[in-house]
Protein backbone atom coordinates (compact mmCIF):
# COMPACT_ATOMS: atom_id res chain seq x y z
CA UNK A 1 0.00 0.00 0.00
CA UNK A 2 1.32 3.38 -0.95
CA UNK A 3 1.71 5.32 2.35
CA UNK A 4 0.21 8.36 0.61
CA UNK A 5 -3.03 6.42 -0.01
CA UNK A 6 -3.68 4.59 3.28
CA UNK A 7 -6.36 1.95 3.42
CA UNK A 8 -9.30 2.58 5.77
CA UNK A 9 -8.09 0.23 8.55
CA UNK A 10 -7.82 2.07 11.85
CA UNK A 11 -4.44 0.85 12.94
CA UNK A 12 -1.05 2.53 13.27
CA UNK A 13 1.96 0.33 12.53
CA UNK A 14 4.81 0.60 14.99
CA UNK A 15 8.05 1.97 13.57
CA UNK A 16 11.17 -0.18 13.46
CA UNK A 17 13.08 2.03 15.86
CA UNK A 18 10.50 1.99 18.65
CA UNK A 19 11.90 0.56 21.92
CA UNK A 20 10.06 -2.59 22.97
CA UNK A 21 12.31 -4.37 25.47
CA UNK A 22 12.74 -2.71 28.85
CA UNK A 23 14.23 -5.61 30.77
CA UNK A 24 17.54 -3.70 30.87
CA UNK A 25 16.39 -0.20 29.99
CA UNK A 26 14.46 2.48 31.84
CA UNK A 27 10.77 2.54 30.96
CA UNK A 28 8.00 5.08 31.49
CA UNK A 29 6.78 3.26 34.58
CA UNK A 30 10.31 3.02 35.99
CA UNK A 31 10.93 6.74 35.65
CA UNK A 32 7.59 7.73 37.18
CA UNK A 33 7.60 5.07 39.94
CA UNK A 34 4.16 4.02 38.75
CA UNK A 35 4.25 0.78 40.74
CA UNK A 36 4.24 2.88 43.91
CA UNK A 37 1.92 5.59 42.66
CA UNK A 38 -0.76 3.21 41.39
CA UNK A 39 -0.55 0.97 44.45
CA UNK A 40 -1.40 3.92 46.69
CA UNK A 41 -5.17 3.83 46.18
CA UNK A 42 -6.47 1.67 49.00
CA UNK A 43 -10.22 1.99 49.52
CA UNK A 44 -11.48 1.10 53.01
CA UNK A 45 -15.22 0.72 52.44
CA UNK A 46 -16.77 -2.62 53.27
CA UNK A 47 -18.68 -3.70 51.22
CA UNK A 48 -16.59 -1.88 48.57
CA UNK A 49 -18.19 1.37 47.36
CA UNK A 50 -17.75 2.18 43.69
CA UNK A 51 -17.21 5.91 44.39
CA UNK A 52 -14.42 5.63 46.92
CA UNK A 53 -11.78 5.48 44.17
CA UNK A 54 -12.98 8.86 42.89
CA UNK A 55 -12.75 10.30 46.40
CA UNK A 56 -9.20 9.01 46.89
CA UNK A 57 -7.91 10.05 43.47
CA UNK A 58 -9.43 13.54 43.75
CA UNK A 59 -7.46 14.05 46.96
CA UNK A 60 -4.26 12.41 45.76
CA UNK A 61 -4.13 14.45 42.56
CA UNK A 62 -4.82 17.59 44.62
CA UNK A 63 -1.90 16.71 46.88
CA UNK A 64 0.38 16.22 43.84
CA UNK A 65 -0.55 19.65 42.49
CA UNK A 66 -0.09 21.13 45.98
CA UNK A 67 3.41 19.66 46.00
CA UNK A 68 4.23 21.48 42.78
CA UNK A 69 2.55 24.66 44.05
CA UNK A 70 4.81 24.66 47.11
CA UNK A 71 7.87 24.11 44.89
CA UNK A 72 6.94 27.05 42.65
CA UNK A 73 5.85 29.40 45.45
CA UNK A 74 9.02 28.77 47.43
CA UNK A 75 11.07 29.44 44.34
CA UNK A 76 9.15 32.65 43.56
CA UNK A 77 9.70 33.83 47.12
CA UNK A 78 13.42 33.02 47.03
CA UNK A 79 13.87 34.69 43.62
CA UNK A 80 12.29 37.87 45.03
CA UNK A 81 14.73 37.71 47.92
CA UNK A 82 17.51 37.70 45.31
CA UNK A 83 15.96 40.68 43.44
CA UNK A 84 15.14 38.48 40.43
CA UNK A 85 11.70 39.88 39.66
CA UNK A 86 11.19 38.57 36.10
CA UNK A 87 11.97 34.91 36.97
CA UNK A 88 9.73 35.24 40.05
CA UNK A 89 6.88 36.40 37.81
CA UNK A 90 7.47 33.39 35.56
CA UNK A 91 6.99 31.16 38.60
CA UNK A 92 3.75 32.94 39.52
CA UNK A 93 2.42 32.44 36.01
CA UNK A 94 2.79 28.68 36.54
CA UNK A 95 1.31 28.92 40.03
CA UNK A 96 -1.83 30.43 38.53
CA UNK A 97 -2.24 27.60 36.02
CA UNK A 98 -1.85 25.00 38.77
CA UNK A 99 -4.48 26.82 40.81
CA UNK A 100 -6.87 26.74 37.84
CA UNK A 101 -6.35 23.00 37.50
CA UNK A 102 -7.02 22.50 41.21
CA UNK A 103 -10.19 24.57 41.02
CA UNK A 104 -11.49 23.05 37.76
CA UNK A 105 -11.01 19.58 39.23
CA UNK A 106 -13.86 20.19 41.72
CA UNK A 107 -16.33 19.43 38.93
CA UNK A 108 -15.25 15.77 38.98
CA UNK A 109 -15.98 15.36 42.70
CA UNK A 110 -19.23 17.31 42.33
CA UNK A 111 -20.60 14.23 40.49
CA UNK A 112 -20.60 12.44 43.85
CA UNK A 113 -24.13 12.51 45.26
CA UNK A 114 -24.87 12.91 49.00
CA UNK A 115 -26.18 9.34 49.11
CA UNK A 116 -23.02 7.96 47.51
CA UNK A 117 -20.81 9.98 49.87
CA UNK A 118 -22.81 8.80 52.90
CA UNK A 119 -21.74 5.23 52.07
CA UNK A 120 -18.07 6.19 52.20
CA UNK A 121 -18.08 8.76 55.00
CA UNK A 122 -18.13 6.35 57.99
CA UNK A 123 -14.85 4.87 56.77
CA UNK A 124 -13.16 8.29 56.83
CA UNK A 125 -13.50 8.36 60.63
CA UNK A 126 -11.65 11.44 62.02
CA UNK A 127 -9.62 12.15 58.89
CA UNK A 128 -10.25 15.44 57.10
CA UNK A 129 -8.69 17.78 54.56
CA UNK A 130 -8.14 20.07 57.53
CA UNK A 131 -5.18 17.78 58.26
CA UNK A 132 -3.52 18.41 54.86
CA UNK A 133 0.03 19.51 55.70
CA UNK A 134 0.74 20.66 52.15
CA UNK A 135 -2.40 22.82 52.03
CA UNK A 136 -1.23 24.51 55.23
CA UNK A 137 2.26 24.99 53.74
CA UNK A 138 0.72 26.81 50.78
CA UNK A 139 -1.29 29.02 53.17
CA UNK A 140 1.85 29.83 55.18
CA UNK A 141 3.89 30.56 52.03
CA UNK A 142 1.20 32.99 50.92
CA UNK A 143 1.17 34.60 54.38
CA UNK A 144 -1.86 33.18 56.21
CA UNK A 145 0.13 32.33 59.33
CA UNK A 146 -1.59 30.57 62.22
CA UNK A 147 0.63 28.94 64.86
CA UNK A 148 -2.29 26.81 66.11
CA UNK A 149 -2.20 24.85 62.86
CA UNK A 150 1.23 23.36 63.65
CA UNK A 151 -0.05 21.29 66.59
CA UNK A 152 -2.40 19.42 64.24
CA UNK A 153 0.72 17.67 62.90
CA UNK A 154 2.33 16.59 66.21
CA UNK A 155 1.72 12.97 65.14
CA UNK A 156 3.93 13.48 62.04
CA UNK A 157 7.31 14.96 62.93
CA UNK A 158 8.43 15.55 59.33
CA UNK A 159 5.25 17.47 58.46
CA UNK A 160 5.23 19.32 61.78
CA UNK A 161 8.80 20.56 61.47
CA UNK A 162 8.41 21.55 57.79
CA UNK A 163 5.32 23.59 58.67
CA UNK A 164 6.93 25.08 61.77
CA UNK A 165 9.93 26.17 59.67
CA UNK A 166 7.64 27.91 57.15
CA UNK A 167 5.70 29.56 59.99
CA UNK A 168 8.89 31.32 61.10
CA UNK A 169 10.07 32.27 57.59
CA UNK A 170 8.99 35.32 55.57
CA UNK A 171 6.09 34.67 53.20
CA UNK A 172 5.99 35.52 49.50
CA UNK A 173 4.38 38.87 50.38
CA UNK A 174 6.96 39.60 53.12
CA UNK A 175 9.71 39.09 50.50
CA UNK A 176 7.89 41.31 48.01
CA UNK A 177 7.76 44.09 50.61
CA UNK A 178 11.49 43.65 51.32
CA UNK A 179 12.15 43.85 47.57
CA UNK A 180 10.11 47.09 47.37
CA UNK A 181 12.09 48.56 50.23
CA UNK A 182 15.41 47.72 48.51
CA UNK A 183 14.07 49.46 45.40
CA UNK A 184 13.48 52.65 47.39
CA UNK A 185 9.76 52.36 48.16
CA UNK A 186 8.75 53.68 51.60
CA UNK A 187 7.82 50.35 53.17
CA UNK A 188 7.43 50.86 56.94
CA UNK A 189 10.38 49.38 58.90
CA UNK A 190 7.99 47.40 61.09
CA UNK A 191 7.02 45.29 58.06
CA UNK A 192 10.62 44.43 57.22
CA UNK A 193 11.64 43.03 60.59
CA UNK A 194 8.76 41.44 62.42
CA UNK A 195 7.85 38.14 63.99
CA UNK A 196 7.08 36.22 60.78
CA UNK A 197 5.05 33.64 62.69
CA UNK A 198 2.37 36.27 63.43
CA UNK A 199 -0.57 36.85 61.10
CA UNK A 200 -0.05 39.78 58.75
CA UNK A 201 -1.97 43.00 59.56
CA UNK A 202 -2.94 45.72 57.12
CA UNK A 203 -0.62 48.76 57.19
CA UNK A 204 -2.04 52.15 56.15
CA UNK A 205 1.35 53.53 55.10
CA UNK A 206 1.85 50.60 52.73
CA UNK A 207 -1.55 51.27 51.16
CA UNK A 208 -0.22 54.74 50.39
CA UNK A 209 2.88 53.21 48.71
CA UNK A 210 0.66 51.08 46.48
CA UNK A 211 -1.63 54.06 45.79
CA UNK A 212 1.37 55.80 44.22
CA UNK A 213 2.17 52.73 42.12
CA UNK A 214 -1.42 52.44 40.86
CA UNK A 215 -1.60 56.19 40.17
CA UNK A 216 1.30 55.92 37.69
CA UNK A 217 1.61 52.31 36.46
CA UNK A 218 4.06 53.13 33.66
CA UNK A 219 6.58 54.53 36.11
CA UNK A 220 6.42 51.41 38.30
CA UNK A 221 5.68 48.72 35.73
CA UNK A 222 7.46 45.69 37.27
CA UNK A 223 6.05 46.41 40.72
CA UNK A 224 2.59 47.15 39.31
CA UNK A 225 2.62 43.90 37.34
CA UNK A 226 3.72 41.93 40.41
CA UNK A 227 0.91 43.47 42.50
CA UNK A 228 -1.64 42.34 39.92
CA UNK A 229 -0.11 38.85 39.73
CA UNK A 230 -0.44 38.57 43.51
CA UNK A 231 -4.07 39.65 43.33
CA UNK A 232 -4.63 36.94 40.68
CA UNK A 233 -3.06 34.35 43.00
CA UNK A 234 -5.29 35.41 45.92
CA UNK A 235 -8.34 35.49 43.66
CA UNK A 236 -7.56 31.96 42.45
CA UNK A 237 -7.04 30.73 45.99
CA UNK A 238 -10.42 32.14 47.04
CA UNK A 239 -12.06 30.44 44.06
CA UNK A 240 -10.68 27.10 45.24
CA UNK A 241 -12.03 27.78 48.76
CA UNK A 242 -15.42 28.73 47.34
CA UNK A 243 -15.69 25.63 45.14
CA UNK A 244 -14.75 23.47 48.13
CA UNK A 245 -17.48 25.19 50.15
CA UNK A 246 -20.05 24.59 47.40
CA UNK A 247 -19.14 20.91 47.04
CA UNK A 248 -19.21 20.45 50.83
CA UNK A 249 -22.60 22.16 51.02
CA UNK A 250 -24.15 19.98 48.33
CA UNK A 251 -22.61 16.81 49.77
CA UNK A 252 -23.03 17.06 53.56
CA UNK A 253 -25.28 20.12 54.06
CA UNK A 254 -24.94 21.41 57.64
CA UNK A 255 -23.37 18.26 59.11
CA UNK A 256 -20.36 18.75 61.40
CA UNK A 257 -17.05 17.84 59.80
CA UNK A 258 -15.15 14.61 60.36
CA UNK A 259 -12.28 16.84 61.52
CA UNK A 260 -14.49 18.18 64.32
CA UNK A 261 -15.36 21.62 62.96
CA UNK A 262 -18.86 23.00 62.45
CA UNK A 263 -18.43 22.21 58.73
CA UNK A 264 -19.78 24.69 56.19
CA UNK A 265 -19.88 27.61 58.67
CA UNK A 266 -16.21 27.08 59.54
CA UNK A 267 -15.24 26.89 55.88
CA UNK A 268 -17.24 30.02 55.03
CA UNK A 269 -15.21 32.03 57.54
CA UNK A 270 -12.08 31.25 55.49
CA UNK A 271 -13.54 33.38 52.70
CA UNK A 272 -12.97 36.47 54.87
CA UNK A 273 -9.21 35.80 55.05
CA UNK A 274 -6.88 37.84 52.84
CA UNK A 275 -3.20 37.34 52.04
CA UNK A 276 -2.43 40.76 50.60
CA UNK A 277 -4.78 43.24 52.36
CA UNK A 278 -3.16 46.44 51.05
CA UNK A 279 -3.55 45.28 47.44
CA UNK A 280 -7.32 45.12 47.96
CA UNK A 281 -7.51 48.26 50.12
CA UNK A 282 -5.70 50.32 47.47
CA UNK A 283 -8.53 49.71 45.01
CA UNK A 284 -10.89 51.94 46.95
CA UNK A 285 -8.46 54.85 46.54
CA UNK A 286 -7.73 54.57 42.84
CA UNK A 287 -8.96 57.57 40.86
CA UNK A 288 -9.91 59.52 43.99
Ligand code: HEM
Nearest residue numbers: 058062128129130132135248251257258259260261263270
Ligand atom coordinates in the same frame (compact mmCIF):
# COMPACT_ATOMS: atom_id res chain seq x y z
C1 HEM B 1 -17.08 15.37 49.43
C2 HEM B 1 -15.99 16.07 49.47
C3 HEM B 1 -15.55 16.90 50.66
C4 HEM B 1 -16.21 17.19 51.80
C5 HEM B 1 -17.62 16.79 52.25
C6 HEM B 1 -15.32 18.01 52.59
C7 HEM B 1 -15.63 18.51 53.83
C8 HEM B 1 -14.80 19.30 54.59
C9 HEM B 1 -15.13 19.85 55.88
C10 HEM B 1 -16.46 19.67 56.60
C11 HEM B 1 -14.05 20.54 56.32
C12 HEM B 1 -13.90 21.28 57.65
C13 HEM B 1 -12.99 20.54 58.58
C14 HEM B 1 -13.67 19.36 59.23
O1 HEM B 1 -14.29 19.53 60.29
O2 HEM B 1 -13.56 18.24 58.68
C15 HEM B 1 -13.04 20.45 55.29
C16 HEM B 1 -11.81 21.03 55.35
C17 HEM B 1 -10.86 20.95 54.35
N1 HEM B 1 -10.93 20.18 53.22
FE1 HEM B 1 -12.53 19.18 52.56
N2 HEM B 1 -14.16 18.16 51.91
C18 HEM B 1 -14.25 17.50 50.72
C19 HEM B 1 -13.27 17.40 49.75
C20 HEM B 1 -12.02 17.95 49.82
C21 HEM B 1 -11.01 17.83 48.80
C22 HEM B 1 -11.13 17.11 47.47
C23 HEM B 1 -9.92 18.49 49.25
C24 HEM B 1 -8.64 18.59 48.49
C25 HEM B 1 -7.47 18.41 49.02
C26 HEM B 1 -10.25 19.04 50.54
C27 HEM B 1 -9.42 19.77 51.34
C28 HEM B 1 -9.78 20.38 52.51
C29 HEM B 1 -8.93 21.31 53.24
C30 HEM B 1 -7.56 21.79 52.80
C31 HEM B 1 -9.62 21.69 54.37
C32 HEM B 1 -9.18 22.73 55.41
C33 HEM B 1 -9.78 24.08 54.98
C34 HEM B 1 -9.57 25.21 55.94
O3 HEM B 1 -8.83 25.07 56.92
O4 HEM B 1 -10.16 26.29 55.70
N3 HEM B 1 -11.54 18.70 50.84
N4 HEM B 1 -13.52 19.69 54.25
Ligand SMILES: N[C@@H](CC(=O)c1ccccc1NC=O)C(=O)O
Nearest residue numbers: 124127128129130256257258259
Ligand atom coordinates in the same frame (compact mmCIF):
# COMPACT_ATOMS: atom_id res chain seq x y z
N1 LIG C 1 -14.26 16.51 56.27
C1 LIG C 1 -15.09 15.66 55.43
C2 LIG C 1 -14.30 14.39 55.13
C3 LIG C 1 -13.45 14.66 54.00
O1 LIG C 1 -13.85 15.31 53.09
C4 LIG C 1 -12.11 14.12 53.93
C5 LIG C 1 -11.80 12.96 54.65
C6 LIG C 1 -10.55 12.40 54.53
C7 LIG C 1 -9.61 12.96 53.69
C8 LIG C 1 -9.94 14.11 52.99
C9 LIG C 1 -11.20 14.68 53.11
N2 LIG C 1 -11.46 15.80 52.39
C10 LIG C 1 -11.69 17.05 52.78
O2 LIG C 1 -11.93 17.44 53.90
C11 LIG C 1 -16.43 15.38 56.05
O3 LIG C 1 -16.72 15.92 57.09
O4 LIG C 1 -17.20 14.64 55.44
